Amino acid sequence: MRSFIIKRLLLLIPIFFGVSVLCFLILYFIPGVPAKIIAGEGATKEDIENIRVVFGLDKPLYVQYLRFLRGIFTGELRSIKSGESILKEIAPRYVGTIQLAFSSIIISSTLGILLGVLAAVYKNSWIDNLAMAFALIGASTPVFWLGLLLILVFAVYLKVLPSGGREGFKSIILPALTLGLPSSAIVARLTRASMLDALSQDYIRTALAYGIPKRKVIFKYALKNALIPVVTVIGLQFGFLLSGAVLTESVFGWPGVGRYIVDAVFSRDYVVIEVGILITAMTFVLVNTSVDLLYAVLDPRLRKG
């Protein structure tokens, strides 16, 4: 168990290194001279030279990379467009994205597990068919379109919820549903499969043969074991949620990291793109690693591996 944890944590080092190098290189993959891009159109030769020195673009590549890393944590790295410290700009948006992601996880896991268990217990009934139809359609629906439909129904026709912005509890309901529903479809499918697997085990048959009430067998014995892989998938959904958040934030005008990055693409603010993507990817990696570790704790069979 301990060696597994250490191995998994050590793996973070090369991934962090690779991810940060890749993000840093974004500026260098762009055709054209970076300084010229930063200076924008109509810049004179002196302007460009000035920017090369200010951004340290005249230094060797590895020095620039180290400055880039240091710049993120010290907040020295500034947005090309606003001139503000990126760290300062991104912090409140990061909170916004995490809020959105967590609200959607609550929706996707509650609804997903509920539907999955119902579908498995009433296998091949209309409940099962309905739940699985929902799951298939949910997995094929673009997040942003679902967002538009929800706005159409709840904001335009019923006028019960706001169509965007971030004011109060009501404003997070539609974005969280938009992001949570497709993800609950995936959780439902997996819960059903995992639950069916658990229900077919010998210990379930034995428990039922002992005359333990079916309800208790389902919830206390089967569900407990069926949920182990489900927990992992819910954790891994976090990456999907971070991707979906980019779109959801754009649909609802939700102030988050995703929208910050997309806006930066339009204003060609490459430093913001680099840092935004780096921070999101690091979050994703950390969550995945935590899920792996959690899985090892939950499933004793893995501890030796």
Add this chain to the structure above:
Amino acid sequence: MGSVTTIMDENKNEKLERYSTLRVVLRRMKRNKGGIAGLIVVLIYFVIAVIGLWIVPYHPDEPDFESALMPPNPKHPFGTDLFGRDVLSRVIAGARTSFTISIFAVALTVFIGLVIGTIAGYVGGWVDEVLMRFLDIFMAFPEILLAIAIVAILGPGKINIVIAIAVFSFPSFARITRASVISVKSNDYVEAAKAIGESDMSIMLRYILPNALSPVVVQATLRMGTAILTISSLGFLGLGVKAPEAEWGTELAMARSYLESAPWLSIFPGIAIVLVVLGFNFLGDALNDALNPRLKDR
């Protein structure tokens, strides 16, 4: 999935005919209603993408300001947009856009994935280790973000979207191929090929790859759906194909501003996306069942 007896019956029948994997797969597919439905949707999508521009009722790109923002009516069954363009024609034209991009994107993905996966799985050792860590780095990025980064670097446009999709999709392909190659590698016929002195290249191409392909075929089908979703997502964010070319996601981005006055704009392109993606998902699941090695080897 059939019961044990039907599988045995089927295998008895198979012996009578000349053995053909394709025939076996097709027969299994026929029994899967979802798979058939998926196949039909995918075929219709394919046909519309190819001949769409000849069957559109109106020119999809030409504005007609006199009939702007008309709700669905007999002349324009899906209504018209801000520029008076027929929405039905734009949905049909959008099929071609997403089809062209997704087919090239998946082809590129499969190619890169197969090369990396086969080398990693066959050679093994430190080569495998290095390639896998390389993939880990790409898999550390949430998919759409990697696509956005690449489009931000290269600029919008069809070819760049193809590259963007391939870059975030190839790691999972490479992993699946690798796993499949490793399981095929231990077969006796590979040992035999080695024993008679076949070169590594020939073993990889002639013996291992053909036998390791079925999970790749399933993934490629499912990935078509993901690619179509990504194309429309990039389009919705304004990073898709250039105007005035019709693309479903771009149409929906425009529709966002007219949710109250012209809700029909946000309905039809979305339905098109869901139907096609659903089609590929059904087809992929059915192929998965049909190619499932547990069934195939009885």
